[in-house]
Amino acid sequence: xxxxxxxxxxxxxxxxxxxxxxxxxxxxxxxxxxxxxxxxxxxxxxxxxxxxxxxxxxxxxxxxxxxxxxxxxxxxxxxxxxxxxxxxxxxxxxxxxxxxxxxxxxxxxxxxxxxxxxxxxxxxxxxxxxxxxxxxxxxxxxxxxxxxxxxxxxxxxxxxxxxxxxxxxxxxxxxxxxxxxxxxxxxxxxxxxxxxxxxxxxxxxxxxxxxxxxxxxxxxxxxxxxxxxxxxxxxxxxxxxxxxxxxxxxxxxxxxxxxxxxxxxxxxxxxxxxxxxxxxxxxxxxxxxxxxxxxxxxxxxxxxxxxxxxxxxxx
Amino acid sequence: xxxxxxxxxxxxxxxxxxxxxxxxxxxxxxxxxxxxxxxxxxxxxxxxxxxxxxxxxxxxxxxxxxxxxxxxxxxxxxxxxxxxxxxxxxxxxxxxxxxxxxxxxxxxxxxxxxxxxxxxxxxxxxxxxxxxxxxxxxxxxxxxx
Numbered sequence: 239x240x241x242x243x244x245x246x247x248x249x250x251x252x253x254x255x256x257x258x259x260x261x262x263x264x265x266x267x268x269x270x271x272x273x274x275x276x277x278x279x280x281x282x283x284x285x286x287x288x289x290x291x292x293x294x295x296x297x298x299x300x301x302x303x304x305x306x307x308x309x310x311x312x313x314x315x316x317x318x319x320x321x322x323x324x325x326x327x328x329x330x331x332x333x334x335x336x337x338x339x340x341x342x343x344x345x346x347x348x349x350x351x352x353x354x355x356x357x358x359x360x361x362x363x364x365x366x367x368x369x370x371x372x373x374x375x376x377x378x379x380x381x382x383x384x385x386x387x388x389x390x391x392x393x394x395x396x397x398x399x400x401x402x403x404x405x406x407x408x409x410x411x412x413x414x415x416x417x418x419x420x421x422x423x424x425x426x427x428x429x430x431x432x433x434x435x436x437x438x439x440x441x442x443x444x445x446x447x448x449x450x451x452x453x454x455x456x457x458x459x460x461x462x463x464x465x466x467x468x469x470x471x472x473x474x475x476x477x478x479x480x481x482x483x484x485x486x487x488x489x490x491x492x493x494x495x496x497x498x499x500x501x502x503x504x505x506x507x508x509x510x511x512x513x514x515x516x517x518x519x520x521x522x523x524x525x526x527x528x529x530x531x532x533x534x535x536x537x538x539x540x541x542x543x544x545x546x547x548x549x550x551x552x553x
Numbered sequence: 554x555x556x557x558x559x560x561x562x563x564x565x566x567x568x569x570x571x572x573x574x575x576x577x578x579x580x581x582x583x584x585x586x587x588x589x590x591x592x593x594x595x596x597x598x599x600x601x602x603x604x605x606x607x608x609x610x611x612x613x614x615x616x617x618x619x620x621x622x623x624x625x626x627x628x629x630x631x632x633x634x635x636x637x638x639x640x641x642x643x644x645x646x647x648x649x650x651x652x653x654x655x656x657x658x659x660x661x662x663x664x665x666x667x668x669x670x671x672x673x674x675x676x677x678x679x680x681x682x683x684x685x686x687x688x689x690x691x692x693x694x695x696x697x698x
Contacts, residue, residue, distance in 0.1 A: 271595070280593040287598055290565040294609070297559035299633035301606065454603030462606040462633040 254330035256323040263474035264288040269509070270477070270516050277520045288474065295467035303460050305366040314361035315461070315468040321353035322472050326479045332405035333482070333491045339406035344392070347405070347483070351438070354476055355381045358447075361469075362457035373456020376527050377440075377447035383534035384434040384444075390542035391431035394423055395487055398549040409491050417490035422553045426545030428488040430538045435480045436515055437530070439473070443522040444530055452524075481508035481515075563609060563635065564692045566598040567685065570608030570632065574625050574661075576615030580642040583675040584612060592678045599685065605631045610688065613661055616644035616651040622658045629665045637688045640667045641681075643674045 249255055267288045275282025302308050328347055332339040355377055362374035395418045396402060399411040418424030437444035448456045458469055485492050485507045492504040525533065571584055587594055588601055602608050605628050617625055629638070640661045643649040651657050661667055668691055671684035 275593070275595060278590045280590045281596050282593075283595050283598060287566065290562045290598055293558055293562035294566045297563065298609075298635065301631070301633060450603045455607065458607075459604050460606060466607060 249331055250323060250327050254334065255327035259323065259326040259330075259475045259478055260471055263471070263476070263478040264292065266477045266481070266512060267474045269512060270519075273513060273516045274520055277517070292467050292471060295470065296464050298463040300463035300465050301460075303366050306460070307364050310360060310364040311460075312465055314357045314364070315465050315472065318354055318357035318361075318472045319468050319475075321350050321357070322475045322479060325350040325353075326475060326482065329405070329479060329482050329486060333409060333486050333493055336406035336409055339404050342403055343405050344396070344403050344408070348389070348392070351483075352381075352385070354472065355438070358457045361461070362459075365460035367460050369453050370457060370459045373447045373449075373453055373459065377457055379527055380437055380444060380447060380530060383531045384437040384538070387430045387534060387538040387542040388434040388438075390539070390546050391427040391434070392487070394418075394427035394542065394545045394549045397546065398423055405486060409486060409494075412490040413494050417488065419488045419490075423545045423548035424488060426541050426548065428484070430542035430545065431488065432484060432511075432514075433538050434534075435484060436518060437534070439477060439480060439515070441515065441519045443518075443525045445524060446527050446530055449524065477512070478508070481511045484508075484511050560692060560695065564689045566600075567610040567637065567688070568600045568602045568608050569610050569612055570602055570605045570628075572605075572611050572613045572625060572628050574613055574615040574617045574621045574645065576642070576644065579675040580614035580644075583678065583681070584614070584641075587678045587681050592682065594682065594685070597685065597689070606633065608632050609636050610685070611636060611638045612641045613638065613645050614641045616648050616654070617658050617661050617664065618654070618656045619658045620656065622664060625661075626664060637668045637692065638665055639669045639671055639684060639688060641671050641684075642676055643672060646670050646672060649674060 251257060265285075265288070268283065268285055271287065272282040300312075302311055325347060328343055328350070332343060359374045359377050359381075362370040362377070365371075395408065398418060398421065399408055402408050402411060412418060419428050440448050448458065453459070458466065461469055482492065489507050489511075492507055494504065569584075571581065573581060586592070599610075605611070609632075611629065611632060613625065615621075638661075640646045644651065645661045647660055648654075648657050658664070669684045669688045671681055673680050676684070
């Protein structure tokens with residue numbers, strides 16, 4: 239792994255890091271809104287709508303509520319943005335150039351994924367708004383609910399591949415054998431990781447922490463202007479990153495060396511995952527926080543542990 | 554150029570916050586009609602938000618009375634500028650049949666700057682879309698924001 243510092247910054251800031259991920263992420267939110275509109279027999283917003291929203295928010299005022307610590311309130315979204323940029327860079331680079339992956343990047347990815355809810359909780363609970371604090375507490379419970387099944391799902395594929403901890407090696411394993419999704423244990427792990435990611439993104443039925451109609455946006459309630467734009471951008475980038483994450487770990491990645499024409503078609507895999515997420519989002523009502531906890535700790539956890547046991551006996 | 558971008562983006566993405574200043578609920582029901590699939594205002598980038606901090610367009614419904622006036626002013630102050638205010642329905646525009654009421658605090662434009670007037674009791678969804686289009690045109694013509 240010999241990279242010059244310039245290349246590292248290029249990867250981080252332009253491709254496949256910050257710039258690329260944010261543009262694709264904002265387009266993903268358009269896909270989200272358009273599919274939602276079509277489900278409801280509407281026309282839906284134009285293609286550039288997320289970009290209009292973003293630039294509009296950049297041009298507005300920002301308020302810091304009275305009694306909120308300025309540095310934490312304004313700094314938390316920036317940390318979130320930075321961590322999602324690094325996360326998407328690590329994931330995409332490890333698929334595009336599997337040889338440049340570093341040892342233990344799977345664990346780094348897990349840590350970076352944990353950053354987003356933590357940052358949201360920090361920002362919301364520092365805003366000195368009781369409703370935001372309620373959103374923060376719900377986000378915290380939800381995080382506790384989905385983190386364990388997610389870890390089990392990842393442990394499943396690590397066991398299945400015989401203890402590989404590098405994303406590049408995991409991909410190599412899938413290319414020489416088969417994608418994890420096509421085995422019994424891998425399929426169970428995929429289903430539980432998929433549901434965890436739905437909760438991680440804060441989408442219906444797990445949008446309990448944001449609940450527009452109930453606690454008025456919860457964790458983002460006090461944010462306005464450019465800071466809100468950063469939060470929305472982080473969410474959009476996370477959207478893209480989650481689809482890439484599921485594709486890489488369960489579906490053999492969006493790019494594999496065996497198929498030439500597959501290079502372009504492979505990008506449809508994350509898109510297919512996203513459409514599935516949107517359809518679930520549109521056909522389910524919001525759960526209460528206790529229902530969500532029960533769902534993750536009973537059904538999803540049992541699913542992922544079953545997958546783990548199947549993987550340990552080699553299925 | 555940056556200003557132009559800012560203005561163009563604002564005109565294409567007005568997020569609505571619905572300020573209920575003692576309405577009879579009729580206007581409010583009609584606003585919900587506006588957001589149904591039949592009229593689909595998301596085509597124009599309009600979204601309903603739950604917090605005035607996220608809003609660009611305040612739809613003020615109802616006859617502003619002395620008790621609610623303080624709240625309306627506070628919500629207006631909490632909305633990040635630049636924002637657009639619409640007086641929604643006859644009550645917010647003029648007071649309608651409550652003009653002689655003992656607690657009527659005057660029409661809305663006496664207290665905060667109003668950009669568009671959407672008349673009717675309640676306004677029809679078509680009238681609301683027209684009003685929003687007028688707000689967008691007005692935003693586009695503004696020299697500076």
